[in-house]
Amino acid sequence: MDIVIRIVGAAGQGVQTVGEVLTRAAFHSGLELHAEQSYHSRIRGGENAFALRLAPGPAWGAREGTEVLAALNQEMLDQYLPSLTDGGWLVCDEDLTVSEARVVRVPASRLAKEELGLPIAANMVLLGAAACVAGIEEESLARAVRDAFGDKAELNLEALALGKQHAGDPRLGPHSPAYTHGERMLITGGAAVGAGAIAAGCRYLASYPMTPGTAVLTYLAERATRWGLVVEQAEDEIAAINMALGAAYAGARAMVTTSGGGFALMVEGLSLAGMIETPVVIHIGQRPGPATGLPTRTGQDNLLFALHAGHGEFPRYIVAPRDAQEAFYLTAKAFDLAEKHQVPALILTDQYLVDSFSTCAPLEVTRVAPRSYLLTPEELEAMVSYDRFAITDSGVSPRAVPGVSEKLVLVDSDEHDTYGRITEDLHFRKALNEKRLRKAKGLMQDVAPPYVHPSGGLEGRTVLLGWGSTYAAIREAVDMLNAEGESFAMIHFSELWPLRTHELEQVFDQAARMIAVEGNATGQLASLVAQQTGLKVHGFIGRHDGRPLTAADIAQEVAR
Amino acid sequence: MNAKEYLADVELAWCPGCGNFGIRQALAKALATLELPHHRVVLVTGIGQAAKIAHYISVNGYNGLHGRTVAAAAGIKMARHDLTVIAESGDGDLYGEGGNHFLHNIRRNVDITIIAHDNRVYGLTKGQASPTAPQGYKTKAQPFGSLSAPFHPAALAVALDAPFVAQSFAGDVEGTAALMVKAVQHRGCSLLNILQPCPVWNRINTFAWYKERVFSLEDEGHDPSDRSAAFAVAARQDDRIFTGILYRREGPTFEDRHPVLQEGVLADRPLPTESELRALLEEFR
Secondary structure (H helix, E strand, O other): OOEEEEEEEEEOOOHHHHHHHHHHHHHHOOOOEEEEEEEOOOOOEEEEEEEEEEOOOOOOOOOOOEEEEEEOOHHHHHHHHHHEEEEEEEEEEOOOOOOOOOEEEEOHHHHHHHOOOOHHHHHHHHHHHHHHHHOOOHHHHHHHHHHHHHHHHHHHHHHHHHHHHHHOOOOOOOOOOOOOOOOOEEEEHHHHHHHHHHHOOOOEEEEOOOOOOHHHHHHHHHHHHHHOOEEEEOOOHHHHHHHHHHHHHOOOOEEEEEOHHHHHHHHHHHHHHHHHOOOEEEEEEEOOOOOOOOOOOOOOOOHHHHHHOOOOOOOOEEEOOOOHHHHHHHHHHHHHHHHHHOOEEEEEEEHHHHHOEEEEOOOOHHHOOOOOOEOOHHHHHHOOOOOOOOOOOOOOOOEOOOOOOOOOOEEEOOOEOOOOOEOOOHHHHHHHHHHHHHHHHHHHHOOOOOEEEOOOOOOOOEEEEEEHHHHHHHHHHHHHHHOOOOOEEEEEEOEEEOOOOHHHHHHHHHOOEEEEEEOOOOOHHHHHHHHHHOOOOOEEEEOOOOOOOOHHHHHHHHHO | OOHHHHEOOOOOOOOOOOHHHHHHHHHHHHHHHHOOOHHHEEEEEOOOOHHHHHHHEOOEEEEOOOOOHHHHHHHHHHHOOOOEEEEEEEHHHHHHHOHHHHHHHHHHOOOOEEEEEEOOEEOOOOOEEOOOOOOOOOOOOOOOOOOOOOOOHHHHHHHOOOOEEEEEEOOOHHHHHHHHHHHHHOOOOEEEEEEOOOOOOOOOOOHHHHHHHEEEOOOOOOOOOOHHHHHHHHOOOOOOEEEEEEEEOOOOOHHHHOHHHHOOOHHHOOOOOHHHHHHHHHHHO
16 A cells, blocks of 8 residues: 545645654554645645645655645645645545546535634644545544544534545545554654653753754643643753753753854854763754745755864764664664763754654654763762872763762863863873864764665666665665666765764665765765775765655656 | 852962952852852853853752853753752853843743843853944944943833842942852842953943942842833933842742643653553554
8 A cells, every 4th residue: 555645725724634643553553654734834824734644564665646635725726736646536625626537525614614614724624534545544533533532522423524524435445454543653753752852761851942943842841740840941052952951961951953154153052062071962954945945845954064063173973863763772772872972962863753753663762762971979989089080091081060979060161170270381282182073983883884775786887875864765665676686785974973984885885876866955964984994976966845755756857 | 059169179260350360259158148058059150251150159050052051051950950050151152142032031030040140241252342332432343332232131121020030249248148148049030140350351340430320229129029110220321330139029930830840850760661652652552
């Protein structure tokens, strides 16, 4: 099975609500899915689209084409009608004008008004019809509506029934379940980052709202009381990073969430984190720049920025999860490595990953198991003296937090001696700078290898190189292309810095052709690879119009 | 406790005759009076001559970025609200580069004490006008004299209903120490603005200049609970400069209002257990 149900309308028409209900219904029915959201940066009007793909397996991505198009207004109907595939069906209000033959017209507005006395429920009438056409189980849909609306579910259930009645028989389906309850989880990338943070022992988040980073702010704020966090909306991003660093210095695992523009304001703070060797996790939900760019769209144009941000030289850890499941694990890992190596850790997601729902194998708590790297009060009491920045072989100095023992903890943004006291003794400068930079070695040992598919035997193949949320699109493209002969492969990075070069060199050595595939215009990973290894890709496929890369985009470009 | 015990045994990199020496003595005295164990205090500073004080007082120290003193102090206090957190820096740091944090942390009302070394100039960068410099104040960077009106920290703090607003003169070490004690003791975001001559750069607002102008609010019978009276004093345009407690009110702090902090110190919370993690992930099933 592989069908896309696309709900389109204007902001304020409830596209997202309807889409989420449908997504949960598909989840309750045991269907593998991916649901993607695309919207204009406005609260009313404009374009809002929610695309639910009932996918052949878990962890698939978005694709073009529509099998069921549910249009809530004329403008979006006209815009999306060309995406309807040959066997596809259009579902819309009877008021809308359309020449399409395969159409299910529903008097949604009239029924909502006359039968239910609730004009706003027109979208639920249409959902009832669209779900019926798509072959989504009625019971699962009703369950999803009850979960979403609670006390107000009854009227919405009536709306669904009216829609179904007018739609007649299902045109697609029935879809046989791929899993039973408990065998999958349904999660968005944003929630996965938030849950990964809580799982890793995050206690503090300070942030200024910025799409799409805000998803993590609201996820954590809603759960702060239950899980014991302080989530504070800062006056600006500069405050956010400095508040987080203060909290981290005092012993609370701390995080900020933002997008490229907000991160730009945090850059001096990032450098401070490097200097005072205080762990902090920075989530950057990417959207296309420069400047304000496309606020609600997706892109991958912050990789080199994240890597090079901050004056001075200091180690950092950068990850870009490939999907929601990995966003959970890599967020937890970012917290762990930030603590272990006393470095800032950056998580690069994007609007596409943050807002998309997908089914995944149940997240395993045993894979997270957070541990403390702090000196205990007992260990501190046993020490004759304490130097926060003691020189060690690994570069990692045993870390104490203030207030838990009589040992004082001093950190300084100026160059400092091992105690933390400001110094202009250049002997200390060199020793401390080398100590900080030495941490990169240990950090590198904790970085997992890139994903190579298929593993081994890449001789003569064209290998697609990618990172972050383009994983599913590249994997699907490789499979599509290989359907006509086994000549394609992929190498994909989720952990980007420190960059593992060993596997890259092997792949470059075996491949006939290397093509970078990225959600930007210049090939940022390709540049980084060239800089680190001297190896240059032979081609580049970039998408930078604010929409996610799809398998069809890639396959088409490769074939060109 | 002995005030000397709070003075770190290090070389001081301040200019001879600087008001910072007196402020350092006053802070040591205040900490001794408050009988605060060294390890239960965090002195947070930014960048500038005043900010070096984090190295000169023997307590925990966080000498962060220029202008971000108050933001870092708020984060520290939220994570460990059992500690005494003092945010101390110069007028350029707190009112210029850090103006936004100054405004919003008064609103936030985390229980920290802001101590400003207000000498009306940027010392470390060689004498440019600070936000509190008078209009017309000439420097190499302001050859026509500062065109901007001066920033009035106390008036602004009263406008934001800061719970404790006071001012002292660095030449009065005893009086400054006494106000530091009261500022630290007062719950909420307290401000102590310390008027300080800069013998190197500021040839106008000298020790003698201040000495002629400062007066004690207490001596004049000012009632610190009267917000209108506080405004009237803060907005005075004459040649007299007030010292003492300008405004004081009681009220809940950020910590008092935050349900998670009411349960205990944030940084003392243990890492999540396996069963907690299972419960966390239930919502995705």
